[in-house]
Amino acid sequence: MPVTGDECAVDDLECQGRQLFLNVPASAAPQALWCSQCHTLGDIANGAIGPDLTNIAVDAESRKPGTTAREYIRESISEPEAFLCEVELCTQGLMTASVTGGLTDEEVDLLVEFLMSATAATEMQTAVGDVVVPTTPTDTPADAPAPAGGLVAEGQALFMAAPANVGPQALWCSECHRIEGLAEGLIGPDLTDIGSVAGTRKPGTSAEEYLVESLRDPDGFIPDGVERATPGLMTLAIVQDLTDEQVDALVAFLLAQQ
Numbered sequence: 387m388p389v390t391g392d393e394c395a396v397d398d399l400e401c402q403g404r405q406l407f408l409n410v411p412a413s414a415a416p417q418a419l420w421c422s423q424c425h426t427l428g429d430i431a432n433g434a435i436g437p438d439l440t441n442i443a444v445d446a447e448s449r450k451p452g453t454t455a456r457e458y459i460r461e462s463i464s465e466p467e468a469f470l471c472e473v474e475l476c477t478q479g480l481m482t483a484s485v486t487g488g489l490t491d492e493e494v495d496l497l498v499e500f501l502m503s504a505t506a507a508t509e510m511q512t513a514v515g516d517v518v519v520p521t522t523p524t525d526t527p528a529d530a531p532a533p534a535g536g537l538v539a540e541g542q543a544l545f546m547a548a549p550a551n552v553g554p555q556a557l558w559c560s561e562c563h564r565i566e567g568l569a570e571g572l573i574g575p576d577l578t579d580i581g582s583v584a585g586t587r588k589p590g591t592s593a594e595e596y597l598v599e600s601l602r603d604p605d606g607f608i609p610d611g612v613e614r615a616t617p618g619l620m621t622l623a624i625v626q627d628l629t630d631e632q633v634d635a636l637v638a639f640l641l642a643q644q
Contacts, residue, residue: 403500406493407431413488421497424481427504434557435573437476443502445473459498463489482618541639544632545569552627559636562620565643575615581641587612597637601625 394401407421408431414420422431426438446455449471453461461468466481489497546569548558560569566578585593587609599606604620628636 399496399499400503403496403498404430404504406497407500407504411489411493413490413493414486420485430504436481437471437473439501439504443504446501449473456498456502459501460494463494463497482616537635537638538642539639540635541637541642542568544636545639549628549632551629551632552625557624573614574620575612577640577643579644581643584640593641594637597640598633601628601633601636 394405407427410420422433424433424435426432426434426440427442428440442459443455446458449458450461450469458469463486466483466486470476486494545559545565547560552558557573560571562571562573563569564571564576564578580597581593584596585591587596588599588607591599596607602625604622604625605617608617609615
């Protein structure tokens with residue numbers, strides 16, 4: 387398991403739990419997003435996908451009636467969808483059992499111990515194994531190909547940075563998707579050649595229709611056999627405020643990715 391910071395003493399459970407929070411253990415699926423990519427926790431992590439865990443040891447006491455903070459945190463790790471709290475970014479299907487299902491009981495114990503004690507901020511760590519998720523909108527690489535004019539250019543600008551009419555808490559296209567030479571997101575499907583393959587994803591649907599639907603109703607259809615095409619990962623809350631003109635521009639840009 388990759389280690390961020392100092393190695394932990396054998397009896398330092400809090401330290402070991404912190405390492406598990408920051409680094410994907412060998413027992414977890416290698417493609418899974420991990421704790422520090424999804425959650426904010428003081429100065430330790432600044433993920434923007436799931437709920438803020440900065441004060442979780444205190445907040446957890448009141449999340450589920452009749453459940454202690456430790457019990458709530460343990461259930462949230464072992465059975466992520468068993469109970470959904472009514473807090474920001476606590477969304478059905480976003481954290482699933484496939485993410486944490488491989489954890490051993492001992493690893494769950496360590497994560498619980500860390501989250502119960504992690505109320506003070508320490509040095510920020512966002513590295514998770516060999517994967518780093520950007521914490522600000524991805525900048526266009528200096529050697530990225532220049533976009534064509536018109537809608538394609540507008541669409542590329544929209545793909546790279548969230549427009550003002552979209553909620554600031556949302557992860558955006560270039561943070562979640564990869565397009566060779568332009569963006570390196572590792573959360574959702576690779577879109578490098580989406581203009582070529584979109585027409586084959588849903589029978590009876592053209593490439594343009596498929597892309598429009600993917601933006602307007604992200605969970606309406608999940609294609610089979612596409613890596614990282616996961617129900618609940620891209621939600622309507624992310625894109626619902628896009629205007630029709632912005633969707634048209636994004637579709638034009640994506641169709642140009644051959």
